[in-house]
Amino acid sequence: MIRFLATIIGILTAAALLQVFQATTPGYAQLTGPILTSGAQKDTVSSQTFSVRIDKAVQAKTLVLKRFSRxxxxxxxxxxxxxxAELWAFQETMPLAGASIRGASGRLYVQTHRADAAPQLLSLKKVQPGLPTTGILVFELPEEEATDMTLILSKQASPRLEDEVHVHLDRGMIESRDKVEPGNGGI
Amino acid sequence: MKRPNVLNKAGKAARARVLAGIGGFLAAGLSLGLSIFESRNPGEIAHALPGTRINADRWGVTLHAATVATTMPNGSRLTPGKRAVVVNLTIENLTSQSSNLYGEALALANITGASRPQFFLDRDQEILWDLQPAMPEEVSAVWEVPMTQALLASLDVTVIGAVFKRADNLYAAPGWFTGSAVAQVDLPIAENGTGAMTRDTR
Structure with a gap:
């Protein structure tokens, strides 16, 4: 009888233990997620493979673009x-396919294609190691999301076991204008 | 005395296995039959009126009007031999991330041979790329339809929902998957030009 009870208790304990293990094991997506490096807007934020320095951030109601000289x-x-921003690649040539803004509510705003006519877009450039590359990124987001923003940059659109740099944007360092016209010399 | 006992035991074990096997096959057959029955007899889809907001899980959709046009909203030409069915709608991304998969949310039920819809932002008549979360936009969805396809007086638009899985079956990653139809809207087709007027009066 005692042996029977001991067996039952043993099985139950093992089941409970396995349940705990299963519940606390991080998911595959989480285990193979990006490798984060965080920093502030005024600093140069460096990951293992690339680094970012924010030059300027401008908020505006109207975006002025030139398309076919119009x-x-x-x-x-x-x-x-x-x-x-200015980007440095450390080891190899890299594109900057992943660029988004995490707004105040936590929603993710991926860089917009509606500004594809703008010059100097970082998403269309390649960063060569040893050659600092400057360019712009354009986002569209609701006003209330713009109160607290984090810029998220990575080599791939959804990085897996790759570096992802988070730059927290300082509200006091974001310029506000009526119109912004990205040119060849930046903004 | 021992021999029949052993045989008896072996027989019992075999019978238990056979029973378990039959039970398993029964369960599998029942589940298969149920899923076949469900897909053959889809439930009634709720009908919604034009102008009402439909919550399609991933998208908030309000259909306003339908028109037939001979060019794209941005002025570009259509494929020769085709005309465009344009649906004016307001669409909002209800998820937490920018996405351009809104095309999966709409389907034309009473038109066959329609292309995949192209979406244009009404504000500047340009291609709508990603729909940003919490930013409802007025857009035009355009389907190219062969000239030979007869159009009825109204367009049956099905709004298709989506299912969010916290962990999908392959990577245990969170994601949205195509769901079932959530609503059907009968949009009267106006001739080209009158569609714009319907939009102003809504």
């Missing part, structure tokens, strides 16, 4: 955020 204006119901 000037066009793009409005938004929210706000445009244009960030100019």
């Amino acid at each position: 000037t066009i204006e793009r409005q938004t119901q929210g706000t445009w955020l244009v960030v100019s």
